[in-house]
Amino acid sequence: MAAPLHLSTRAKLRYRSRLSTVRLAMHPLKKLLGYARNYRSDFRLAALYSVINKFFDVLPEVLIGVAVDIVVNGEKSFLAKQVLGSFGITDTWHQLLLLGVVNVLIWGGESFFEYLYSIKWRKLAQDLQHDLRLDAYQHVQKLEMAYFENQRTGNLMSILNEDINQMERFLNGGANQIIQVVCSSIMVSAVFFALQPTLAIISLLPIPAILLGAFWFQKRLAPRYAEVRVAAGDVSARLNNNLLGLATIKAFASESFEAKHIEEASNGYREANSRAIAVSSAITPVIRMAILAGFTATLVYGGWLTLQGDLAVGAYSVLVFLTQRLLWPLTGLAEVADMYQRSMAAIDRAMNLLNTPINIPYEGRHFPANGVKGELLFENVGFAYGETPTLQAINLSIPAGRTIAFVGSTGSGKSTLVKLLLRFYDAQSGRILLDGQAISELNLQDLRRCMGYVAQDSFLTDGTIADNIAYGVPDASEAAIAAAAQAAEATEFIAKLPLGFATRVGERGQKLSGGQRQRLALARAILKNPPILILDEATSAVDNETEAAIQRSLDIVSRDRTTIVIAHRLSTVRQADCIHLLEGGRIVESGTHEQLLAHNGGYAALWRLQTGERIGQS
Template identity: 35%
Template sequence: MLKRIGPIQIKDRHRHLLAHIRKNVGRLLLGSICSLMISAATAAMAYLIRPVMDDIFVQKDAQRLAVLPVVIIFVFLINGLGRYGQEYFMNWVGEDIIRRLRNQLYDRIQDLPLAFFQRERTGTLMSRITNDVNILKSLVSSAVSSSVRDTFTIIFLTGVIFYQNWRMAIAAFVVLPLAFWPIFELGRRVRRVSTGCQEAMADLNAFLHETFAGNKIVKAFNMQQHEKERFFERTRRLFRLEIKGVVIRSLSSPIMEFFGGLAIAFVIWYGGSEVLSGKTTPGTFISFLASVLLLYDPVKKLSYLNNALQQGLAAADRVYDIIEAQSDIQDPAQPQSMRKGAHDVRFEQVYFSYGDKPVLKGIDLTAGHGRTLALVGMSGGGKTTLVNLVPRFFDITSGRICIDGIDIRDYRVADLRNEIAVVTQDPILFNETVRDNIAYGNPSADDEAITAAARAAYAHEFILRFPKGYDTYIGELGSHLSGGEKQRLCIARALLKNAPILILDEATSSLDTEAEALVQKALENLMRGRTTFVIAHRLSTVAKADQILVVVDGRIVEQGTHEHLLAVKGEYAKLYAMQFASNGNRQ
């Protein structure tokens, strides 16, 4: 819903921003009082010119000479205190709002579905939290303080102007407002350019993230020069946009100045003739002129305020696009409670598409209590997609997935995921200690349990060789950790979670045959009594599964035990023969 307030459009979402501002009402008030002090001091300075001129210089009043300098010192003191207080309180509020917005953004982003993270580039998301939010800060701190200070300065100075000579005042005010129209016109353009700049910045961030994270590939393919050029192209685009912004923003000032000059020329001509004809004292005239000159600065600042506001609102739009995004993976209104112990998992005519790309086409399967179900097939067949549906990383398009006969969408998402431990093909660890990584999601685990999990995953020995053993930060190890070692840490993490449903998606793909044989034993121990989905390339690791499903192009084309499938001489037998042949060649 759009609401028009003056020349600025205020949307509902901006009212949420105002709600953040309202939380800081006390400090805003203090800041405003400080702003008022500045405004009053500025007006007082303009006013004081008249007694200085007329009483001291024209009348040669010695008593006044003793008093006025003291008054002036006092006025400057008030002005200084006001400036400090205003900066302090307004920035405090600005920073506080930034912190709240950042937290709110992170809070929302963490709860968004996996599909969102696959769609958005990491760098772009980072840009929302760092860059865009920062722009909002300047909106809040400088805009709020400037609007109070400058508005009151304008009001007070206008008072002084009218008090000194109302006829001259009316004459001056005929000319000044002419300056406002181009300002608002420019404000609209500032907003457009600012959006462009922020988007280019987000793109730059995403680019940096990708080329730094993937630097090994950049080097391996000798693409440094190519990436440099792509980067230079982006900075060039950003540069052009920024300059465009500078042009628009800097146009406001000369336009204002020109109209200001018109007003001042007029005041000098008109006031000068009044002084010459004796209708006004020189002090009144100079004081009047000083007021008009002092008026110029706050009016100009208020015009910048519009620019800041336009930039801020553009940033707010991008921030609120995320804050208002709804996760489509929702908890049910009346959640069912999860049964304790082992579970059975059933797929009934499950269809799934990524967008409009159908991937799974009518999957029926049953993974009974504590049984192991293996999924095999060429890559791209949909195995990962299939297992991703169980923890509701994605919701199915049609059909039903049930755990213990209840649709998984009838459980609370957190309850459902509590029952599932996942080991993925790409091992993901966080920059915490090895201990914390293994205990991830299980922070109350004691050292004994952590060590036991590490031993079972055959990770204990190499962890002890780390500089600080279990207390080594993953980041300290950097690339010293091999793929196989990372995978074993991930397996330890899953072992410690001790969940009744286990998903192993090529969990041993980075291990060499020897390590795999060891970890395989650990996994077999782990799989006992649990309902397990295992995806593996090496068919030797799936041979012992209770049931093997062959997935081709989103369909299950064969199922049965290893022996049965070999006897059928279908897809599985073909895969097996292929692997056997390639193994034979290698040895």
């Protein structure tokens, strides 16, 4: 289903949405097979090995019947008269010796192809789960920030980890079991009809009932296992949330309270599993009763035919053993059906995640970061997270190389401006231009590569100090990393660490103080050397010493580059070329620090509130 040519961006998004809806309606197995089209040859080869293995697996029962026939009838056996007679081999002992050689070959063939299908299915399972996890994670990274507002991190982790592992377990064993049950049914049925058609019809009658029963149970298991996967995601989400907030839980002595939440989530998972188990546990007993009917028919009616002389003793032995070989493995359908439904529920969640439409596409016109001047223009920009507008008719020009500050009360829209600039969200009205080009038409990664972003709570990887400074510039030299640390005034505290730049910072930088983390985040932005530098409340949660250090660094690194500063503390932006005060999503005042104080409006009121100074003392 190829995308139509010459579509507008909005039309392309609608088309992708329709395509995603079609995919979501598909059966999970079809989704998986569609995704795994590059592995079709591996699927076919693995399935072929399974079929050949089952062919060899059925033959020993046939050999038992042939051996019984040889022992009972000697030189008049079927083998002697129909096969070996033309070669002059009719002696009973020679027949048995030849049968022994054939038996060795059959068992060798069975073992060899079991090895081949085991290797092939397992490798296929490993490769597919690796690709699916990687593709799903990369897809998640491309989703717009609005998607994550309605998602829990733990639930996404459950999909990317446990759900994809469930698919791997199914491919490791379940797929082979299904193929072999089908092949076994076909092969054994063929032998039955060749030896005694009437007995075949009677003995094989339970098979349709068994298959219908399996499908009946399967339909009832599907929604139950979907509930299980959702409940598993809830548990994962709650655990992830609590582990990230462990310091707060301890500080408020809320261990028992949160343990109760975990207990509730775990109980939900247990109850969902119990509902599924109540159905899946009934499959095996039902199948066993159907198997009993088929095996009894072969045993009794086949024995009566043999006594009447209508069925040879060897053939009777073959049919008895084949009935056992055919019917009893069908009890494995219970386990297979259970595994299949668990896997389908897991695959459905993983594939739905992979098919989630990307509403802010990465495609666009490429451009080099070093060619960006940094001139920004907001034209009638509007945005709302819900029904209440966050930004309204923002018209703003930011000249290249200037330092611009945004201040205002919480919820006034300051951070939203930056998020629109980085295209974490797209403006719902108006447009934003970079050097005269609409950012919606530019390649998204090129756009973000030309910006250095330092947030209030900057993300640090569980790597070394050097790794975190070089984040985004992996080929940076040690000298460049050291220079960036020096510019961010981070060298002093780094030198005191046990291994200096080689010291690991721990998960999310938990081994460092808040101020140290912010200095590393600033060093990271400095090393990137972007044409546009963005600081979103970067000093709001640090001490006065760190704030002063960061401010000294900014006075240097902001020269000759467009710098956007969002701050609550007005003291950190008083040197900006222009300060914009936002209230209710609108720019209500603009000017330098001195001009705004002289205007004696909202900015001056905030300054007095924070410093206690009178305007005349500024």
